Amino acid sequence: MSTLVESVLARGLDTKAVVMGRNVVDRTGATFAELFPGQTAVIVADGNTWAVAGEAVRASLAAAGVGLDEPIIYPGTPVLFADDRAAEDLRSRLAQTSAIAVSIASGSLNDLTKLASHRVGRSYLNVCTAASVDGYTSFGAAITTNGIKGTQECPAPRGVIVPLDIMAAAPKRLTATGYGDLIEKVPAGADWIIADELGLEPIDEFVWSLVQGPLREALGNPSGLVTGDPAAIERLAEELIMSGLAMQVFASSRPASGGGHYFSHQWEMEGHGRDWDPPLSHGFKVGLGTVAMCALYERVLDLGLDHLDVAARVAHWPVPAADAARVAALQPGAVIRAACLTQSAAKYLTADQARGRLELVRARWGAIRTRVAAQVLPARVVEHMLRTVGAVHHPYQIGVGLDELRTKYFQAQTIRARYTVLDLLQEVGVLNQLVDGLFEPGGYWYERAQETF
Numbered sequence: 001m002s003t004l005v006e007s008v009l010a011r012g013l014d015t016k017a018v019v020m021g022r023n024v025v026d027r028t029g030a031t032f033a034e035l036f037p038g039q040t041a042v043i044v045a046d047g048n049t050w051a052v053a054g055e056a057v058r059a060s061l062a063a064a065g066v067g068l069d070e071p072i073i074y075p076g077t078p079v080l081f082a083d084d085r086a087a088e089d090l091r092s093r094l095a096q097t098s099a100i101a102v103s104i105a106s107g108s109l110n111d112l113t114k115l116a117s118h119r120v121g122r123s124y125l126n127v128c129t130a131a132s133v134d135g136y137t138s139f140g141a142a143i144t145t146n147g148i149k150g151t152q153e154c155p156a157p158r159g160v161i162v163p164l165d166i167m168a169a170a171p172k173r174l175t176a177t178g179y180g181d182l183i184e185k186v187p188a189g190a191d192w193i194i195a196d197e198l199g200l201e202p203i204d205e206f207v208w209s210l211v212q213g214p215l216r217e218a219l220g221n222p223s224g225l226v227t228g229d230p231a232a233i234e235r236l237a238e239e240l241i242m243s244g245l246a247m248q249v250f251a252s253s254r255p256a257s258g259g260g261h262y263f264s265h266q267w268e269m270e271g272h273g274r275d276w277d278p279p280l281s282h283g284f285k286v287g288l289g290t291v292a293m294c295a296l297y298e299r300v301l302d303l304g305l306d307h308l309d310v311a312a313r314v315a316h317w318p319v320p321a322a323d324a325a326r327v328a329a330l331q332p333g334a335v336i337r338a339a340c341l342t343q344s345a346a347k348y349l350t351a352d353q354a355r356g357r358l359e360l361v362r363a364r365w366g367a368i369r370t371r372v373a374a375q376v377l378p379a380r381v382v383e384h385m386l387r388t389v390g391a392v393h394h395p396y397q398i399g400v401g402l403d404e405l406r407t408k409y410f411q412a413q414t415i416r417a418r419y420t421v422l423d424l425l426q427e428v429g430v431l432n433q434l435v436d437g438l439f440e441p442g443g444y445w446y447e448r449a450q451e452t453f
């Protein structure tokens with residue numbers, strides 16, 4: 001275990017053990033016995049993950065003297081979908097035993113086991129099979145309820161086994177997905193810097209260092225990830241684990257999620273690509289959202305908000321009903337609209353509050369600009385990195401046209417109360433103008449649409 005991981009676990013989190021390295025699956029049994037002394041285990045897998053590590057996990061548990069229930073093995077195809085029905089199915093199976101779940105999982109099945117275990121009042125252990133998500137070590141499970149994807153409250157796993165050899169051999173699409181999830185931490189960091197400068201959500205230096213410290217190195221070798229370079233996989237896997245732990249320490253997803261994630265959340269709520277085989281992954285949508293946000297940030301850096309005319313802006317400040325009407329018009333789906341109205345109302349400012357906010361923006365703009373410029377990457381660089389690793393980097397790849405992508409910028413501003421650069425631009429009154437500029441000649445998306453990709 002690296003010293004960085006040790007320093008985080010010392011904080012007394014839900015997660016007590018992270019066993020990372022090559023050939024560590026055979027440490028599953030000893031880890032389980034240490035975390036859950038005297039308890040029985042039940043392996044939860046699907047056809048794919050069972051084929052990869054099922055027998056090795058079972059042998060390791062048996063060798064450590066752990067009693068075993070019959071494993072719960074879901075079909076490998078179609079890919080298990082993490083919705084309420086699947087969570088209830090697993091909960092009812094776990095309710096028939098007192099055994100602790102040992103999931104062998106990458107994305108959805110880990111989320112399902114996390115939630116189902118919580119619902120029967122137990123913790124669990126996960127054996128990670130791909131460097132595909134940062135949700136292994138985060139609290140909360142990404143579950144679709146009544147067609148709407150959201151995060152359900154539940155603790156992170158007691159322990160994770162992170163076998164780098166198995167992750168390196170996972171399908172490349174899963175590694176590319178993890179990379180897309182990770183690269184969003186670049187503009188997400190800029191969003192946090194802005195919230196920090198405006199006194200809304202101060203940066204916790206320790207948490208910041210967990211995610212942002214190793215980030216550039218973890219993203220630095222996308223071609224090595226394609227060829228299965230062990231060092232590249234290790235850095236990616238460790239950074240995904242660290243992101244999840246950072247969210248545990250901060251008790252919020254702020255350290256690992258910003259506006260780029262909101263593009264993905266919008267597509268997820270709309271069910272875009274859910275029925276594809278395989279379903280359009282979280283990380284692919286997040287990666288595209290990252291390109292979108294980095295393109296926007298390039299324009300943000302050109303703004304001279306130190307000369308902002310606060311009085312002129314506040315003179316036309318929308319009343320709550322007008323702001324709600326704006327949000328409602330952006331969200332045609334009734335269920336999504338209701339959720340977004342709640343989130344947006346939570347960050348609505350009165351004209352007086354807006355005056356204070358905008359004066360602060362004007363006063364802090366120089367510092368914001370300097371710190372953000374040092375944090376973000378050019379959109380073309382991000383696009384190239386995603387392309388190299390084999391992740392989605394252009395909307396056409398996932399059946400999204402430029403008009404829809406343009407709308408996504410505005411929708412993304414409405415779906416979470418958490419403050420990002422999208423809110424800053426909305427408050428200042430330049431969001432429309434900046435986004436439109438991206439789709440006009442000379443703008444990032446206009447130019448990208450002219451090229452083959």
Ligand SMILES: [Zn+2]
Pocket residue numbers: 134181261282286
């Ligand atoms: Zn994510």
